[in-house]
Amino acid sequence: MSIPFILFFICAAAAVLGAVLLIVAREPIHSALALILVMMSLAVLYLLLGAEFIAAVQVIVYAGAVMVLFVFVIMLLNAGVEVRTNYSKIAKYVGVPLGFFLLLEVAYWMWGSAVGTTVANGAGAVNADAVSTVDLSNLLFRDYLFPFEATSILVLIAIVGALVLAKKGE
């Protein structure tokens, strides 16, 4: 049992725990925290996989911006304990079981599909052969320039849309 394994299992456990908490928690704010936990552990996993930049972005954007937004909204709307209504029987008796089934199914096939393929070398050492941010940016700003710009426009639209909606809300 080497350090990367230990790290991996800790983070994996944390992530799954967080996911479960997200589901079972009744307070939205608790769910938010659980999700943040998931994200942080995922960031560590990214580090394990040598994707430093992505890890940082994950924390900054997801944990630092998106989730703050969520928390902010929860606080703003003062969202209290969730009422477990069951107007939709089908969701209760079909959806949830099927969801779990999907979980097992995908997991099974993932396992079967990727057995054997292992991370190229030394996934443990975070700094060892980490993906250089330079290469990533080259890829991003040369080969994927158009998608990048398209995304930026998408974001702009999202900003405008959010503003409009918020205004209407008042």
Added chain:
Amino acid sequence: MSVVPVSYYLVLSAVLFGLGVVGFVFKRNIITIYMAIELMLNAVNLAFVAFARAHGDLAGLVYVFFVIVVAAAEAAVGLAIVITIAHNRRTLNVEDVNLLKF
């Protein structure tokens, strides 16, 4: 140092995704449903990164980058909508927001 097989990461991402789906169906609060969606996105990202690492192809990371950006945009708009709904309907329970039907 020994190595963590990619399949571990993949299985983890699968599990997280499945949990996200379950939450997506199970939760009633609009905001938490959004969170479940975010969870699914994260799971997919993990799979992306794992594959990118396995095949030594950075494109996967680029996709993750895009996914994150889009998720951010989606959250912004989605939450704005949530606020509007909350203001108009005085509820956050999706099961109470059901006027659009047959």
Added chain:
Amino acid sequence: MDFIAQHAVLVVSLAKIAVLLFVVMTALAYVTWFERKVVAHIQSRWGPYYVGAHGLLQPLADGLKFLFKEDVTPPAADRLMYVLAPFLALSLALTTLALIPFGPPSVQLFGQPVFIVANSSIGLLFLFAITSIGVYGVALAGWSSNSKYPLLGGLRSSAQMISYEVSLTLSVVGVLLLAGSFSFNGIIEHQYGSIRHWHVWPQIIGFLCYITAAIAETNRVPFDLPEAETELVAGFHTEYSSFKFAMFFMAEYANMITVSCLATILFFGGWLSPFPDSWKWQLYLPGAGLVLLGLYCAYDTAVHMRGIARIQFAVVTLLCFAGGLICLAPSVMQVIQGPFWFVTKVIGFLFVYVWIRGTLPRFRYDQLMSFGWKLLLPVSLVNLVATALVILLRHG
């Protein structure tokens, strides 16, 4: 021993963390003292004076007071998070310090650099990552207390932090463009040479934006809306008492230190000395400085001190002299250079902080927001674009 050889990273890192924690905790304590003193003198008062010579033991007293106070938890509070929030705030605040290089990486122990705990190639990003989470401490505190003022404080702070984080990041990107690296050492070495090569000159606008945004990030005057005593009754930590309150307190000061360190690294050449290497005499500055300080203390001891204070101050004097002499020893002289300059600059920034606090009034909330979005953000954006253009024109 072979364990150390195998897991050098682990062992050395742990050691460094331990040392760093101790140092920082102490520093935090004395930063509070420093602030109170400076503000007092700005307002022509004495400030803490009686607990120890020049109130030097005041922090200790405060700490004890916090420890022994009753820890009140509001019945309506959300317990888990009520407890979680301060820990979150403090731990995150301290974590950031792990990324700061206090000295050149060339100084090594077991093949590991001494003056930096986590030497990441994208340290800056990590630092921002961690600071960006810092908001949760405040927000959760405000939420979990489950009462009006804290909630308002929490809302305000989360909104404010998100807003100003944007311009904070943007203002720094200019430097990144110049240095072409995310790692602190890279950025610092890019400013190598003399004071002329520091980033503050090309990035003066970026620097000003950074300072402003940084003050807002740390909820300090004039941006201390979340904890405005006069209107929110200390905002998000109204309900907190005793050691939890202390944690918030320390977190705030830790953030101040972090931000100052960051400013030092990004704009003021970090642990580089302002003088060109050719000037050999600068190697003696640390020692000389300490010795001079010792001399002042000696004079003070002799003239003003009475009773027990005199004894305490004598000890301080001796410490100063000893430190000065050690620093003058050739082997130590080289090692101490980096930390010396670094700490000096940081202290300078802390002084600016306190100075601003002592002089400026508080913003109104809407002013705060419009200032952040309508002035700071555009300016930093323009600065960024201009920098990019200049670089482009220069290196094709």
Added chain:
Amino acid sequence: MFILNHLWLILALPLVGAGVNGLLGKNWPRSAVNAVGIGSVSLSFLCVLELIREFLQIDTSHAWFQRYFNWMSVGGFNVDFALSVDQLTIVMLLVVTFVSLLVHIYSTGYMAHEGGYYRFFSYLNLFVFFMLTLVLAANLVLMFVGWEGVGLCSYLLIGFWFLKKSAADAGKKAFITTRIGDFGFTIGILLAFWTFHSIDFGTIFADVANRSVESASAIGVLTAICLLLFAGAIGKSAQIPLYVWLPDAMEGPTPVSALIHAATMVTAGVYMVARMHPLFSRAPLAMFVVALVGAVTAFYSATIGVLQTDIKKVLAYSTVSQLGYMFLGCGVGAYAAGIFHLMTHAFFKGLLFLAAGSVIHAMNGEQDMRKMGGLRRKIPITYWTMFLATFAIAGIPGFSGFFSKDEILEAASAGPHANTWLWALGLVGAFLTSFYMFRLVFLTFFGKQRYDEKKVHVHESPGSMTVPLMILAICAVAGGWFAAPHLVGGQDYFESFVHPVFASYQGQGIVTQPESLAAAAGEAAGIEPSPRADLIHALTGPPVIAAVLGLLLAWWFYIHKPDAAKRMVQRMDGLYALIYNKYYIDEIYGALFVRPFLWISTKVLWHFVDEKVIDGTVNGVAHVSREAGGQVRELQSGNARSYATWVVVGAVGFTMLLFGLGYWMVR
């Protein structure tokens, strides 16, 4: 060379006129509509004149060809928008534009008090456009476009007063009847393409040139093509058995009858036959059929014309029979004669119709000759012009009709395809023609007036109507002298003009050609007698005798002893009834075709196929889907969670499928 290089101008002008009048003219003053309508046509007439001038300057031995753009191209089937000009085309262009110009002018007076003025002129212009397309077309398909286009315009104009049921029905009748012929025409085109792998006249003719003549015994594809195309001609040119629509077409305004149903459109069939003469000339059987149909029609409709009392009906039947003469001419190989008769007929028949229109105008819409009479004094101009036209059509020597009809009959008697029986039929037809035409004139203008002076105020028509009458009268009289001179010793201008077109059938087709050449030769040799002999032979020829007899008989019956006719009628009333009722042809057709079709359409197609099968299917589908929707819509509960569930169900199914497939592929 401007017009030669811009042939499309001739087409475009009337089209533009039609578009402008039709789209904008509604609220315009009539003067503006006149300006547009007449202006466009007159411009195109000027273009034609210029075209002739230019055409005479170039080498006219072969057709001038111009291709504009590829209209459609399906596999090997290529249709270009291409126009061609040769002597035949020029004659047609001249006739069409000239007559239509006059008719336009005439209409301004005749239609002055009618509604839908702009509509009328728009239709007229459109008709001119399509007619010119038909004439200028360089391939069968484009020709067919013009062919159908004129059919459409004729429909629109016959039913111009569509509020009158009889008019609307007549329009429909004309359209449907011609459609029967067009069906054959279409198949003919397809067959031609199948045979020659092209629909361009040039290509086809070149191909035909090196095919052998099919004998009547060994019928080949050429005969089939010719007969099919001729079917189209039968419909369009109102020959037996499809002539029934033309008399009814008289429901339309008189100018329309003059232009479309006398001068131009109905002659399209003749033009087509002449245009396709290389094919016909190589299919003797087809030639014979054409001749036969022509001769029979000429005689048959003449007999009907004898007893008609409606002035326009008489003219209608005479048109049918004159067309019969044209076909007879083409059928016996005298294409030039046929075309020449076409031209002269355009003049005098147009004139007759316009004059009749003028009479009707004067009589306030009265068309029954029995209620007229003695109009000679009241409307002198109309009277004189109509009288001249009657002389022309009757074939009185010296008038245009004489020369053209004489040539045709001569070809029928002496040509290579000559046939005594056909000649005889034509001769009797000529006699009847002159009889009923003079009957018309006598009934209308002579004798005592049989109308109520107080009711009808008879008045001469305005100048806009009389001027065209006079112009046409001149043409009707002098038009024949284009072809006359060889009789008085000289070159036959018309012959030698259209000669290049029919050159390939030198000697076997055109009868008068050698004659005129001989005349030219004789003249050159200074020998006089042969033309004089021709002259005497022509003047004393059977046709002239027939015409004169007809005149005298008409005079005897309707002026000298007006009651003799009645007695005659009483004596043979059976025959009278038969002819008077046009041999009950309409009734027979009604019984044979119309009623059965009606029955099938109503009982089978409508009540069963449409209502039961088609509507049943459609409504059934609608009903089923509606029921299904009613069931399925329950799924849309408006509850987002159930939607989510469906998404999950889909995801599970898809992943199962996907992974299952992947698994299966791996194995």
